[in-house]
Amino acid sequence: MNRVPILFLAIFAAVTLSFWGVVVMPQLEVGNAGVLTTMDTGVTYPLARNGHAAQGAEVYRANGCAECHTQQVRPKGMGTDYERGWGKRRTIAEDYLLEDSVQIGGLRLGPDLSNVGQRQPGVTLHLQHLYNPRVTVPQSTMPRYTYLFNKRPLAKGEKPSPNALPANTEPGYEITPKPEASALAAYLVSLNAQSAVFSAPFPIIKTNVTAKAAVVSPVK
Amino acid sequence: MGSTIQNICEGNPVPHEAVDRSCRWPVLFLLLKAVGWLVISLGIGLISSIKMHSPGFWSNCEWVTFGRLRPAFFTALIYGFAIQASLGVSLWMLARLGKTKLVAGASAVIGCGLLNFGVAIGVLQIMAGQSTGFTWMEMPRQAAALVGGGFFLVAVSAFATLRHREMKPLYISHWFLLTALFCFLWFLVQGYVMGVAFPVRGIMQVVLNAWYTTGLQYLVLMPFALAIAYFLLPKLIGKPVYSTQAAGFGFWILILFAGWSALSRVPQGPVPRWMLAVGSSCKFMLIMVAVCFAVNWFMTLRQAKKASSAEPAWSFLASAVWAFLAGTVLEVFGATDALLSRVAFTTYSLGVTHLILIGFVAMAIFAGIYYVVERVLEDEWKSRGLIQAHLVLTLLGVLLTAGAYLFGGLTVGPKLNLQSGAFLDVARSFTPFLGTATLGYLLLFAGQLCLVWNLGSTLMAATSDERAEFCSWCCGESASAKKARASA
Numbered sequence: 001m002n003r004v005p006i007l008f009l010a011i012f013a014a015v016t017l018s019f020w021g022v023v024v025m026p027q028l029e030v031g032n033a034g035v036l037t038t039m040d041t042g043v044t045y046p047l048a049r050n051g052h053a054a055q056g057a058e059v060y061r062a063n064g065c066a067e068c069h070t071q072q073v074r075p076k077g078m079g080t081d082y083e084r085g086w087g088k089r090r091t092i093a094e095d096y097l098l099e100d101s102v103q104i105g106g107l108r109l110g111p112d113l114s115n116v117g118q119r120q121p122g123v124t125l126h127l128q129h130l131y132n133p134r135v136t137v138p139q140s141t142m143p144r145y146t147y148l149f150n151k152r153p154l155a156k157g158e159k160p161s162p163n164a165l166p167a168n169t170e171p172g173y174e175i176t177p178k179p180e181a182s183a184l185a186a187y188l189v190s191l192n193a194q195s196a197v198f199s200a201p202f203p204i205i206k207t208n209v210t211a212k213a214a215v216v217s218p219v220k
Numbered sequence: 221m222g223s224t225i226q227n228i229c230e231g232n233p234v235p236h237e238a239v240d241r242s243c244r245w246p247v248l249f250l251l252l253k254a255v256g257w258l259v260i261s262l263g264i265g266l267i268s269s270i271k272m273h274s275p276g277f278w279s280n281c282e283w284v285t286f287g288r289l290r291p292a293f294f295t296a297l298i299y300g301f302a303i304q305a306s307l308g309v310s311l312w313m314l315a316r317l318g319k320t321k322l323v324a325g326a327s328a329v330i331g332c333g334l335l336n337f338g339v340a341i342g343v344l345q346i347m348a349g350q351s352t353g354f355t356w357m358e359m360p361r362q363a364a365a366l367v368g369g370g371f372f373l374v375a376v377s378a379f380a381t382l383r384h385r386e387m388k389p390l391y392i393s394h395w396f397l398l399t400a401l402f403c404f405l406w407f408l409v410q411g412y413v414m415g416v417a418f419p420v421r422g423i424m425q426v427v428l429n430a431w432y433t434t435g436l437q438y439l440v441l442m443p444f445a446l447a448i449a450y451f452l453l454p455k456l457i458g459k460p461v462y463s464t465q466a467a468g469f470g471f472w473i474l475i476l477f478a479g480w481s482a483l484s485r486v487p488q489g490p491v492p493r494w495m496l497a498v499g500s501s502c503k504f505m506l507i508m509v510a511v512c513f514a515v516n517w518f519m520t521l522r523q524a525k526k527a528s529s530a531e532p533a534w535s536f537l538a539s540a541v542w543a544f545l546a547g548t549v550l551e552v553f554g555a556t557d558a559l560l561s562r563v564a565f566t567t568y569s570l571g572v573t574h575l576i577l578i579g580f581v582a583m584a585i586f587a588g589i590y591y592v593v594e595r596v597l598e599d600e601w602k603s604r605g606l607i608q609a610h611l612v613l614t615l616l617g618v619l620l621t622a623g624a625y626l627f628g629g630l631t632v633g634p635k636l637n638l639q640s641g642a643f644l645d646v647a648r649s650f651t652p653f654l655g656t657a658t659l660g661y662l663l664l665f666a667g668q669l670c671l672v673w674n675l676g677s678t679l680m681a682a683t684s685d686e687r688a689e690f691c692s693w694c695c696g697e698s699a700s701a702k703k704a705r706a707s708a
Contacts, residue, residue, distance in 0.1 A: 001468065002390050004382065004398070011399050011475055015406060015439065018479025021498070022431045023414070023424075030491060031424040062349035064287020070565060074488045079564060083640035090489040096422040101353040104426050104487055108565040108636060109272070109650060111643045133275070141647050143271060143286055144279040 030093045039196040048098050049190050056187025059180045061101050063145070070105035071114045071191070085119070086112040087193065089200045095193040110142055117191040126185040127177050128169050135169055148181035233319035233386050237598070242321035243312045244596045246328040246377065248679070250308030251589055253336050255675060257300025258582070259668050260343075265293040266661040269621075273654040283347045291358040292346045298356060298436065299367055300339040302581055303404065304332070306444035307374045309588035310397050312596065313451050314378055317393065318385025324377040331373025338366025352416050354429045356436055361416050368408045375401045392467045396447035399475055403439040407432055423490045430485035437576065438478035438506070445540065445584035446513065452537050452587055453520055456529040462519035470512030477505040484555040488564070500555040510548040517541055532607045536587035539615055543579030547572055550626065564637055567653065568629025575622040578664065583614070586671070593675065599682035606674040613667030620660030628653030 001007050036045045049057065060066070073087035081087060091114055096102045120126065125136060131149050133140035152174045154160060160167065160174040169175050177185070196202060234242075268289035270277050278284050307328075315322045322328075342359030345351070351358040359367065378401055382394070411432040414420055420428055450467065454460050461467060483499025528534055551572045553559050563569075590607065594600055601607060632649045635641065680687075 001395060002388065004390070007390070007395060007398055008402065011402055014472075014475040015403060015435075015479055018476075018482075019410070019431070021480055022482045023428060026427050026491065026495060027420065027424055031420055031422070033422065061353040062288075062351060063282075063285055064291060064351065064353075066353065067287045067290050072487045072489050074564075078488050078561065079637045080640040084643060091487075093423040093490045095490065096426075099422065099425075101419075102422065102425040103353055104423075106355070106565065106569065107567065109647060137644065139644050139648060141273070141275055141651065143275040145285070146280045147282040147285075 033093050033097060035097065036094050036197050036199070039198055039201075045195045045197060046094060046098050046193075049187070052183055053186040053190040054100075055179075056183035056185065056190075057100065057103075059148075059184040060187055061103055065113075066103040066105040068105075068107060068109040068142075070108055070112045071193075072104050073112065073114050073193070081112065084111075087115045088202050089194065089196075091193055092197065092200045094197070094199075113188065113191055114193045115191060117189040118194055121189055123182075123185045123189055124166065126188045127181060128165055130181055130184065131165060131169055131175055131177075145181070148178050148184065150176045150178060152176075234321055236316070236595075239315050239319065239321060240312075240595045240598065242325065243315050246322060246325040246332070247308045247312045247592060247596050249329055250304055250311070250332050250374070251593065252675070252679075253332060254301045254305035254308060254585075255589075255668070255672060257296050257304065257336075257339065259665070259672055261293055261296035261301060262661065262665045262668055264289055264296060264343075266658070266665050268293055269654070269658040269661045273651045273658065282349065288347050288349065288351065291351055291355075292343045294356060295346060295359055296339065296343050297577065297582075298441070299342070299359070300336070302441055302444075302577070302585065303371065304335060304339075305585045305589065306400070306441070306448075306581075307332075307371070307378070309448055309585065309592055310401075310444065311374070311378055311381065312592050313393055313447065313588075314381045314385075314397065317387070317391050317451070318381060319387045320381060320385050322377065323380035323384050327380075328374045328377035331370045331375075331377070333370070334366050334373065335370025338363045338368075338370055341366065354411075354415055354425070354432070356433045357411050357415060357429070361412055364408060364412050364416075368405060368412075371404055371408075375405070392450040392461060392464060392471070393447040395468075395471050396443035396450065399471075400440045400443040400447070403435060403443075407435040407440065411435075423487075427482075427486050427491065427495075431479070431482040434482035434485060435479060437573075438474065438481070441577070441581045442478075443474070445544070445581045448584045448588045449513070449537060449541065449544075450516075452533060452591060453517065455591070456531050456534050456537065457520060457524040459520055459524045462516050462523065466512045466515050470509045473505055473508045473512070477502045481506060481555075500557075500560075503552055503555045506548060507552050510545050513541075514545055531591065532601060532604070533587040533591040535611050536583050536590060539611070540580050540583035540587060543575055543583060543618065547575040547580055550575065562637055563629045563633040566629035566633045566636060567625040567650065568633065571622045571625030571627075571629060574625060575618065578614075579618040579622060583618075586610070586614070589671075589675075593678065597678065597682040599678065601674060602677040602681055603674050606670045610667050610670040610674070613663045613670065617660045617662075617664030617667055620663065621657045622660075624653045624656035624660060628657075 037043070038045045048054075071091070073081045073089070073091045075090040076082055095114070096104070129136045129142075130145045132144050132146075133142040149165075151170070154172055154174050161176060163176055165175040165177070267278070267284060268286055271286040271289065282288075311322060311328060338359075342363030345360050345363060346358050350360050352360060357364070378397070411428065415425060415428050415432070419425060450461060480502035481499055483495045484503045486495050486499065488496065528538075554563060554568060554572060590601070628650055631653070632646060635649060636646045
């Protein structure tokens with residue numbers, strides 16, 4: 001290996017080969033996935049998010065929420081994602097089809113959020129949790145996102161505005177969400193990857209039918 | 221058996237002193253900026269680490285929220301420090317190996333300026349909330365273009381120096397340097413074109429990101445560090461590397477299988493199972509890279525009369541080698557089903573990343589810096605005590621951060637992945653480990669301050685004549701100097 005052009009060509013060939021295997025082949029297999037039809041209602045899946053929730057996805061990305069939260073439910077038998085109630089089925093390639101920037105995450109310092117919209121559909125609860133996670137979950141280790149809210153002390157007897165967070169969030173203050181906070185909450189509520197699709201049927205977690213009983217004995 | 225740097229020279233070899241002098245300013249320029257970024261990155265890393273276990277810390281400022289600081293830390297560490305310092309040491313190594321003066325040094329200096337401008341913009345944009353959201357490529361595209369352009373200009377100087385080499389045979393370090401120089405541009409362009417400018421759809425973004433992070437780690441940063449290790453080993457020990465064939469075998473395994481091992485980083489649900497299977501098998505092959513290096517390292521030491529050196533670079537290089545061997549083994553076994561089922565989504569992978577990035581790559585670069593700066597400045601390091609302090613603090617820092625993340629992953633992993641109790645218990649179980657990691661960051665930060673102080677004072681002492689000359693040229697001769705000259 002004493003000639004630079006030959007060495008260079010060898011490196012180029014080796015990296016191109018792995019590029020073909022790691023990027024091109026998967027692109028041909030899962031990259032061309034299209035929308036599906038759900039098995040129960042027959043509607044198209046996935047549907048695009050509404051504009052407000054799509055803006056929230058940008059807030060989610062900008063603040064690096066994926067540094068602590070994942071958005072992936074593993075297949076049954078891998079981990080205990082089902083048992084924790086994080087999803088009824090594993091996540092599939094089509095779940096991420098319409099995302100601008102897929103925020104799948106790799107560390108779970110916080111719970112998985114693939115289906116958080118289904119688990120906690122209330123926008124107010126999400127807003128309260130973003131303002132001060134210890135209000136909704138006393139032991140939470142999540143940071144506060146106070147910069148997504150406006151805070152104003154209330155005069156004696158003054159009532160907070162209608163879009164303010166509930167009084168127990170921080171007594172004596174009017175806490176109103178900035179547009180970013182509302183968008184983020186709308187995004188979190190929109191997270192719901194549980195549609196019944198053919199390629200990822202709901203696994204049976206518990207059953208009373210034993211393997212032995214399920215075997216049909218041959219007719220004599 | 222046995223490769224030597226002292227091969228037959230085909231041209232007119234330039235003396236070492238002249239080579240060092242030609243490299244002086246471009247190399248120092250790159251190294252100084254890189255060390256600056258190292259301190260900045262570890263400062264950011266320290267704050268982000270505190271925020272991991274103390275959620276109330278500076279929570280009302282959006283610029284320093286954890287989700288922005290963590291990517292900013294890795295961006296500053298990888299692009300600002302590791303890549304830039306590797307380039308600085310590489311330019312000097314290429315000139316020394318080729319026994320030629322540095323060619324196109326001006327291009328390297330301009331490139332360095334562009335690269336720093338790019339990293340600064342990138343880090344600020346990430347902290348302002350304009351991250352792309354992809355691991356290790358969070359810098360927006362404009363910043364990445366500046367970084368790529370800057371790297372290209374420095375690489376021009378590197379390739380020109382390689383082309384004008386007087387000693388034609390290539391050494392082991394050349395192979396790794398060529399790989400790193402080519403692959404950085406390849407991965408950066410491909411990652412940003414396919415991930416940001418014209419993004420692939422859906423889950424393929426995650427696969428592409430895995431390809432990028434793997435490429436940066438195994439085909440850019442690791443080759444840079446291995447090139448430094450293979451260069452310094454014979455220099456410090458005084459014996460040629462034991463086996464060029466073993467080094468060559470390790471090299472081919474690395475470039476053939478490292479890219480494929482990206483598939484072991486894709487998620488377990490949404491992609492076909494063959495990807496994970498191929499990825500973890502290819503990753504297993506990487507153990508051979510560590511084995512080949514270990515054979516060369518230990519056999520070369522056995523040949524030497526004394527298996528150590530009085531040079532300050534030695535202890536750093538030896539620590540880097542141990543971190544490389546441990547990090548590779550932990551990374552490879554972390555991708556196997558048996559361990560992955562326990563440590564998935566925990567801090568385990570963060571621990572391995574710290575061990576490889578700081579324990580191996582940064583330590584090898586430190587060895588390079590301690591070896592190179594003395595030579596290009598033609599002066600010894602000002603303080604041996606500060607070098608010792610830098611070594612001890614960095615070693616302890618790496619052990620505490622990487623160790624805490626690794627043990628955290630192994631301890632909390634079963635709770636997260638094998639049991640189904642309340643998630644809050646899992647999250648809180650991480651806290652003591654995250655606190656220990658903060659202590660590690662504190663030591664790492666303090667250690668780098670020793671390096672900065674030592675580098676600064678050595679540089680000031682070595683360049684006092686030049687600075688005086690520059691001042692008199694800039695401000696004109698002082699009255700007292702004129703009087704002294706007249707009386708003489």
